[in-house]
Amino acid sequence: MSNVTLNVEGMSCGHCVSAVEKAVSGVGAAAKVDLPAKTVAVEFDENTVSLDKIKAAIEDQGYDVV
Numbered sequence: 299m300s301n302v303t304l305n306v307e308g309m310s311c312g313h314c315v316s317a318v319e320k321a322v323s324g325v326g327a328a329a330k331v332d333l334p335a336k337t338v339a340v341e342f343d344e345n346t347v348s349l350d351k352i353k354a355a356i357e358d359q360g361y362d363v364v
Contacts, residue, residue, distance in 0.1 A: 306362065322356065
């Protein structure tokens with residue numbers, strides 16, 4: 299398992315947290331959002347999902363991975 303912390307711009311509320319965590323879960327990874335820090339800690343298996351796919355899932359929700 300790999301662990302990566304992503305900086306994500308545009309999150310501001312509980313709905314944002316839910317949307318990001320659900321999107322990441324939807325591609326087969328686990329996410330924990332730290333709203334004040336604007337980060338998302340992601341745990342994933344590199345054999346089943348790529349980091350690029352996780353970033354794309356977050357960006358599809360309208361947030362910017364920086």
